[in-house]
Amino acid sequence: MSVLVVGSIALDTVKTPLEEHADLLGGSASYAAVGASFFSPVNMVGVVGDDFPTAHVDYFRSRKIDLTGLQVATGKTFRWSGEYMWDLNTRETRSVELNVFEHFTPTLPAGYAETQIVLLANIAPSLQSHVLDQITQPRFIIADTMDLWINIANDDLRALLPRVDMLILNDGEARQFTSETSLIKAGAKIRALGPRFVAIKKGEHGCLLFGENEFFSCGAYPLEDIHDPTGAGDTFAGGLAGHLAAQGGGEISFSQLRKAVVFGSVLASFNVEAFSLERLRTLTAEEIAKRYKSFQLMSEFEALG
Amino acid sequence: MSVLVVGSIALDTVKTPLEEHADLLGGSASYAAVGASFFSPVNMVGVVGDDFPTAHVDYFRSRKIDLTGLQVATGKTFRWSGEYMWDLNTRETRSVELNVFEHFTPTLPAGYAETQIVLLANIAPSLQSHVLDQITQPRFIIADTMDLWINIANDDLRALLPRVDMLILNDGEARQFTSETSLIKAGAKIRALGPRFVAIKKGEHGCLLFGENEFFSCGAYPLEDIHDPTGAGDTFAGGLAGHLAAQGGGEISFSQLRKAVVFGSVLASFNVEAFSLERLRTLTAEEIAKRYKSFQLMSEFEALG
Numbered sequence: 319m320s321v322l323v324v325g326s327i328a329l330d331t332v333k334t335p336l337e338e339h340a341d342l343l344g345g346s347a348s349y350a351a352v353g354a355s356f357f358s359p360v361n362m363v364g365v366v367g368d369d370f371p372t373a374h375v376d377y378f379r380s381r382k383i384d385l386t387g388l389q390v391a392t393g394k395t396f397r398w399s400g401e402y403m404w405d406l407n408t409r410e411t412r413s414v415e416l417n418v419f420e421h422f423t424p425t426l427p428a429g430y431a432e433t434q435i436v437l438l439a440n441i442a443p444s445l446q447s448h449v450l451d452q453i454t455q456p457r458f459i460i461a462d463t464m465d466l467w468i469n470i471a472n473d474d475l476r477a478l479l480p481r482v483d484m485l486i487l488n489d490g491e492a493r494q495f496t497s498e499t500s501l502i503k504a505g506a507k508i509r510a511l512g513p514r515f516v517a518i519k520k521g522e523h524g525c526l527l528f529g530e531n532e533f534f535s536c537g538a539y540p541l542e543d544i545h546d547p548t549g550a551g552d553t554f555a556g557g558l559a560g561h562l563a564a565q566g567g568g569e570i571s572f573s574q575l576r577k578a579v580v581f582g583s584v585l586a587s588f589n590v591e592a593f594s595l596e597r598l599r600t601l602t603a604e605e606i607a608k609r610y611k612s613f614q615l616m617s618e619f620e621a622l623g
Numbered sequence: 624m625s626v627l628v629v630g631s632i633a634l635d636t637v638k639t640p641l642e643e644h645a646d647l648l649g650g651s652a653s654y655a656a657v658g659a660s661f662f663s664p665v666n667m668v669g670v671v672g673d674d675f676p677t678a679h680v681d682y683f684r685s686r687k688i689d690l691t692g693l694q695v696a697t698g699k700t701f702r703w704s705g706e707y708m709w710d711l712n713t714r715e716t717r718s719v720e721l722n723v724f725e726h727f728t729p730t731l732p733a734g735y736a737e738t739q740i741v742l743l744a745n746i747a748p749s750l751q752s753h754v755l756d757q758i759t760q761p762r763f764i765i766a767d768t769m770d771l772w773i774n775i776a777n778d779d780l781r782a783l784l785p786r787v788d789m790l791i792l793n794d795g796e797a798r799q800f801t802s803e804t805s806l807i808k809a810g811a812k813i814r815a816l817g818p819r820f821v822a823i824k825k826g827e828h829g830c831l832l833f834g835e836n837e838f839f840s841c842g843a844y845p846l847e848d849i850h851d852p853t854g855a856g857d858t859f860a861g862g863l864a865g866h867l868a869a870q871g872g873g874e875i876s877f878s879q880l881r882k883a884v885v886f887g888s889v890l891a892s893f894n895v896e897a898f899s900l901e902r903l904r905t906l907t908a909e910e911i912a913k914r915y916k917s918f919q920l921m922s923e924f925e926a927l928g
Binding site: 404405406407499500501502503506520522523524526533534535536537538540541542543544573576577579580607610611613614615616617618619620621622 | 709710711712804805806807808811825827828829831838839840841842843845846847848849878881882884885912915916918919920921922923924925926927
């Protein structure tokens with residue numbers, strides 16, 4: 319079963335305390351689609367300018383990502399530039415050039431409307447809603463968001479929430495959105511706004527998954543060296559959605575969601591090992607399975623006798 | 624098998640954004656000994672002044688804590704006063720009166736020197752070393768510490784580390800001690816200083832346990848309301864040590880340590896539900912077992928097929 323991924327496609331310039339690289343493949347849809355492609359076929363919707371390197375298009379194709387929904391507009395591709403502080407936990411956006419992304423309307427091509435698993439990667443909530451207007455057989459809808467939309471499109475985000483099954487956001491965003499310091503209270507408050515499930519990403523501290531009377535706490539893989547955190551959240555969402563799509567039909571259980579969160583965490587942990595999507599380019603199914611087992615080893619403890 | 628607990632005994636005044644209480648039973652040894660007492664007999668070493676309420680002594684006795692090592696000195700009991708900020712994560716010490724604690728020397732009474740499981744709860748590292756000088760059959764030595772000793776007794780702490788099996792400290796302290804932002808690097812660096820195992824407590828994010836080629840990531844119990852974080856770390860250490868003492872003889876495995884970390888986390892999660900040791904006064908073995916199972920439910924996910 320395919321997953322539909324809608325989001326941004328960008329050329330990024332990223333500076334860390336040790337390195338700086340320009341014109342990297344980036345954007346929420348790029349990371350999410352490639353992340354999902356390790357598990358299931360992907361239908362991708364996004365926009366690039368006529369300056370977008372063919373090599374990147376070829377890379378998407380090589381991942382068996384359907385690009386019927388990729389719009390190529392006259393003008394320049396969306397560009398983002400950011401800098402990470404010394405601890406790689408905080409970052410500052412240095413510049414944003416929306417370019418062709420400014421007038422992006424995510425119109426689904428024929429055949430995409432029936433996709434049952436939908437990942438609304440990080441874009442404006444109004445665009446995410448516009449995608450849902452076109453979906454005819456929704457089975458599990460996941461939306462990612464960010465602080466920007468909580469600040470400037472709060473009403474749009476709240477209008478979107480009753481229409482999605484799962485919202486993904488990070489700990490700072492969850493606190494900002496709910497005015498709660500406790501993530502446990504924040505998770506419950508967001509669920510009350512609509513989504514049956516909420517995933518709160520905590521970076522080096524892992525991820526919390528909230529359901530109705532169900533809760534999953536997933537640790538983070540113990541990486542000693544992180545090279546570029548860009549796209550970790552998008553890759554997480556992509557891996558999660560891709561795993562769900564690979565499960566076939568029927569109701570999605572909390573047990574499946576737990577596995578999906580672990581797969582998402584595994585993908586994200588690989589992604590931060592190198593700039594852009596470089597680590598995903600060489601990633602193998604064997605490496606994913608091995609790290610999934612490491613997650614299990616690091617999380618397990620004996621039951622009471 | 625008994626556990627030896629050495630540390631401070633205090634009368635605390637604690638202010639949170641919502642409440643303030645004075646003259647509460649506190650101190651690292653109080654929390655740790657009571658925490659351990661849910662699992663094993665405890666030998667306790669500490670000092671109180673002649674103003675120390677008999678009711679607190681009676682409470683320790685009711686927990687089957689051996690008080691042969693409790694020194695009663697002329698003067699006032701150690702007093703600490705602290706205030707928690709709005710998010711309950713940061714606290715400021717408002718006042719410290721060492722009183723009889725200033726000249727405390729942890730001398731072990733007859734019979735204590737043979738205790739095999741030793742918890743050096745949070746006191747000056749030189750005093751912790753002094754306890755170890757008296758121990759004749761060390762089997763597993765755990766030391767807890769804090770930022771104060773990293774700042775003012777760094778050499779003493781470093782001298783202690785090769786003599787202990789496990790160091791417990793929190794995330795901020797681990798970063799401060801090692802000058803590493805990555806907790807994974809910090810854990811490895813501390814292990815290189817002596818202890819075979821390092822437990823880094825992360826408050827609401829749980830706990831990381833580092834061993835040689837082994838790693839355990841334990842989540843935190845999803846509490847919506849925390850009333851008083853005071854003593855959470857001491858209770859964690861006490862529960863952990865008490866569980867190990869209850870395991871009987873032989874080499875302590877990483878698998879036993881995982882369970883011990885979970886039991887410590889369970890105890891700590893109860894402790895923060897009320898001021899001082901109030902919640903521990905009513906805590907039952909059934910409640911502990913039930914929450915241990917909750918930890919399992921919140922941590923587990925399916926293996927790969």
